[in-house]
Amino acid sequence: DHQCVLTGEWVNDLGSNMTIGPVNTEGKFDGSYLTAVKKAPGKIHISPLAGYQHATNIWRQPTFGFTVNWNFTGASPSPASLQYPQSSLILPVMFPNDPPINSITVFTGQCFVDDGGKETLKTMWLLRSAADNIKDDWKATMVGTNTFTRRY
Numbered sequence: 463d464h465q466c467v468l469t470g471e472w473v474n475d476l477g478s479n480m481t482i483g484p485v486n487t488e489g490k491f492d493g494s495y496l497t498a499v500k501k502a503p504g505k506i507h508i509s510p511l512a513g514y515q516h517a518t519n520i521w522r523q524p525t526f527g528f529t530v531n532w533n534f535t536g537a538s539p540s541p542a543s544l545q546y547p548q549s550s551l552i553l554p555v556m557f558p559n560d561p562p563i564n565s566i567t568v569f570t571g572q573c574f575v576d577d578g579g580k581e582t583l584k585t586m587w588l589l590r591s592a593a594d595n596i597k598d599d600w601k602a603t604m605v606g607t608n609t610f611t612r613r614y
């Protein structure tokens with residue numbers, strides 16, 4: 463019966479788009495993610511993702527996990543959090559007008575296939591953004607859910 467392989471185009475309840483490439487024999491895959499929402503101002507860019515799903519030949523409804531490495535602006539880093547001492551010379555050169563975002567999201571979930579063969583990815587995610595100071599660590603991780611369906 464129909465098995466769920468994550469390869470292909472997906473859209474979630476927020477309108478974010480995800481493209482997943484081939485899944486290899488060990489269940490590993492790469493892909494890209496274009497989020498429809500973000501926390502801080504700045505242009506959104508497609509970001510890379512990498513993950514695993516359980517080998518589909520034994521599971522009809524495999525569990526999976528993947529990490530999205532955000533590579534666009536968001537909350538700009540405070541000078542204190544930057545590697546280099548605050549020097550006006552360096553900052554504009556390093557981050558001309560697009561300060562990097564220091565955050566990452568891990569998604570984990572399962573693919574469900576209904577009687578008609580329609581696939582749904584039920585996921586939960588943790589979004590970690592950089593805190594300037596360990597005392598702010600407690601407020602640096604957000605959690606949520608997303609449901610994905612195929613984007614035909």
Ligand SMILES: O=C(CCCC[C@@H]1SC[C@@H]2NC(=O)N[C@@H]21)Nc1ccc([N+](=O)[O-])cc1
Binds near residue numbers: 563
């Ligand atoms: O905004 C960001 C990067 C983009 C995160 C998009 C999230 S991932 C879970 C959910 N599902 C989606 O499809 N899209 C959203 N990073 C960020 C977040 C918070 C802060 N912050 O300073 O609190 C800084 C940067």
